[in-house]
Amino acid sequence: MTTTATLPADPPAIRGMIRSGSYDGVTAGLANGFVQANLAVLPRDLAFDFLLFCQRNPRPCPLLEVIDAGEVEPSFTAPGADIRTDVPSYRVYEHGELVAEIPSLEQIWRNDLVSFLMGCSFSFEAAMSDAGIPIRHQEAGSNVPMYITNIATQPAGVFSGPMVVSMRPVAQDKIVRAVQVTSRFPDTHGAPVHIGDPGAIGIRNLEAPEFGDAVEIRAGEVPVFWACGVTPQAVALNCKPPLMITHSPGKMFITDRRDAEYAVI
Known part of the structure; x- marks a missing residue:
C-alpha cells in the first residue's frame, strides 16, 4: 500500500x-x-x-x-x-x-x-509545525485521537448531541503559541476549546479515544483539545x-x- x-x-x-x-x-x-x-x-x-x-x-x-x-x-x-x-x-x-x-x-x-x-484541524497543523510545535500523531504515523465530550452542541431541527474534540499534546511553554497560531484559522476549528484536565469535559481515559488512535503524552506536556468535525458522527449516533x-x-x-x-x- x-x-x-x-x-x-x-x-x-x-x-x-x-x-x-x-x-x-x-x-x-x-x-x-x-x-x-x-x-x-x-x-x-x-x-x-x-x-x-x-x-x-x-x-x-x-x-x-x-x-x-x-x-x-x-x-x-x-x-x-x-x-x-x-x-x-x-x-x-x-x-x-x-x-x-x-x-x-x-x-x-x-x-x-x-x-x-x-x-x-489538519489544516492548521502545518502552521503549528512551522511555529515549532510538534504534531505527535504525525510523528507516530497514526491518526489524531478524538473524543466525545460532555460539551453540548446547540440543537437545530432534528440535530443535537455532544461535541467531539481532537487532542494534541503541547509542551507547557508552547501552549500560548499554539493558541495564537490556531486562532488564526477559525474556518478550520480555530483556537482550542479546552486545555488541561480531560475530565472537566467528560473524557475519562485519554488512552481510549472514541475515534482515531491514542498518542503518548510526555513529561512537561499538556493535552490540548480542539473542536472536531467528527461531531456530526456523534450527532448521528444521538x-x-x-x-x-x-x-x-x-x-x-x-x-x-x-x-x-x-x-x-
Whole structure:
C-alpha cells in the first residue's frame, strides 16, 4: 500500500490516487498548505436542519461548501473533484447505526443527497509545525485521537448531541503559541476549546479515544483539545437520522484551497 511519504503534494494528484484505490490511509500531513475538509452527506429533507446546525455550531462544524442535491462536484473548493470517490473511506449511518465503511459512494449515491464540507484541524497543523510545535500523531504515523465530550452542541431541527474534540499534546511553554497560531484559522476549528484536565469535559481515559488512535503524552506536556468535525458522527449516533454519510475519522477530503486563504491576519 502506498505510504504518505510516497504521495505527491498536489491535491488533485492525491485525490486521483484515492479515487483509484491506490491510497486509503489517514490524510494528516498530506498536501501541506492546503485545506482539508470533513464531510457529511444527508437527504435533502434533512439538509436545512443540518445547515442550521452548522451555523449554530461553527466551532465543530465550520462550513466551507454545500453541494447541491444530487451534484458531486465541489466546484468552489476543488473543481473537477468527485465527492463520491475522492475521500479515502466513508462511513454510512442508518438510524444511528454504523452499517458500512466503504471506499466509494458510487453504488449508493442518490439524486436527493446534499453534501456538506466543513473545515478540518489538519489544516492548521502545518502552521503549528512551522511555529515549532510538534504534531505527535504525525510523528507516530497514526491518526489524531478524538473524543466525545460532555460539551453540548446547540440543537437545530432534528440535530443535537455532544461535541467531539481532537487532542494534541503541547509542551507547557508552547501552549500560548499554539493558541495564537490556531486562532488564526477559525474556518478550520480555530483556537482550542479546552486545555488541561480531560475530565472537566467528560473524557475519562485519554488512552481510549472514541475515534482515531491514542498518542503518548510526555513529561512537561499538556493535552490540548480542539473542536472536531467528527461531531456530526456523534450527532448521528444521538439523533438517529434515517441516513447520514460521513468521511471515516482522519480520512479527509483534500481541497484545492490554500490554508492562507482562510487565515485571519
